[in-house]
Amino acid sequence: MTTNFQAIIIGGGPAGVSAALYLARANISTAIIENGPGALARAHKIDNYYGISASGIKMYAEGLEQAAALGATIIQDEVLAVEYTGSYMVTLKNTAEPLTAPVIILATGTKNISLAIEGLAALEGRGISYCAVCDGFFFRKKKVAVVGNGPYAIHEAEHLKHLAASVTILTNGKEDSLAKEAGFATITTPLTKVSGDGRLEAVHFDDGTTMEADGLFLALGTADSTDLARKLGAQLKERYVAIDEQGATNVPGLFAAGDCTGGLRQVAKAVYEGSLAGMSAVKYIRNL
The missing domain is CATH 3.50.50.60 (FAD/NAD(P)-binding domain)
Incomplete structure (x- = not known):
């Protein structure tokens, strides 16, 4: 048994929530799978984003509340795997039934865990x-x-x-x-x-x-966007997920946004890419 959505967003930070806002407002059934604020938790105060001066934790929580208020389903869990079997199927750590959707947006940021050993x-x-x-x-x-x-x-x-x-x-x-x-x-x-x-x-x-x-x-820590993209056959650019000008990867129905795509690691960039991926996903779903 599976739970079906039209779009699943992996990551509940600025990029993931921004994508969800556009999808939910377009009446697209959307799930955000989030596993905590990650790098945003280390931001004691963010005051270089338009109209906002708040801690990273506060911004993260209020973003999820905003997405939920618009109808997005928030799932607090850890993603173990994403497979493509005609539709995307997401396996979670604490949820028995997998989730399915024709669209996935990767927005988990990047993983800073590495193994600094000789010869690796x-x-x-x-x-x-x-x-x-x-x-x-x-x-x-x-x-x-x-x-x-x-x-x-x-x-x-x-x-x-x-x-x-x-x-x-x-x-x-x-x-x-x-x-x-x-x-x-x-x-x-x-x-x-x-x-x-x-x-x-x-x-x-x-x-x-x-x-x-x-x-x-x-397989240190949890699977991040690059890990999941690699398993789905998406192209990478060094250690980042490669996207086009619409936020799409080379894999149909797979989008990415935020720190996982490289470049400026700022909330403003994450929000822009998340919004772009969300709008592109709406067009993709409506053309199915």
Whole structure:
């Protein structure tokens, strides 16, 4: 059983809410999936946006209230995956039924979580991956590991276990209860480096131990817009989602707005791109 909308917006900040305002006012059934204010929470006071002088937290809460008042459905949850099966299907952490819609707008911002260990950058694309759906096929019957300790990491590992010979979750010093509950082998020792002659061969830990591995999948924190876009086959520009002048990606029905598209990381830019994506999505839906 699924819950159907015409548009699903992933991210409840200025970009996501701005898109929702245009969709809701156009009588388009719209859901915003939000998982907290992210970078906006760190803004003690925003006074460089027209007509507003408020904390980031206050702006975030009032934006969601405004969208809800216009009819948007607000869902507080974490997105684990987005798949395209004739329509977009969104799997959430705490909601049993997936959500579906012909349009998705990615507006989660960008993830600042990185793994600063020796050898990682040099082996990206050579055993180091950020997408189990994209690259899992290349590691059939091989030994792989997933770095992370949250639901997103577990979701990636679940996909890989049907392909790889073995899957180990590396929590990089974090607790491993979720991984153990899901039945995965775990290593909690922090990572120090990865190594290999042209391709990944081993992961090294700060206690001096080493684990042989053919593939290492990074799934730290939660899935952001770039992670989701990559899995759907959208083009990226460096680590940002590539969009055209209408806020659309190269994938039909998939739009993006805000920090995830690069450029100026300001509320004004997020609101502009969100509004543009919202209006473009309205046109797209009406032409279906």
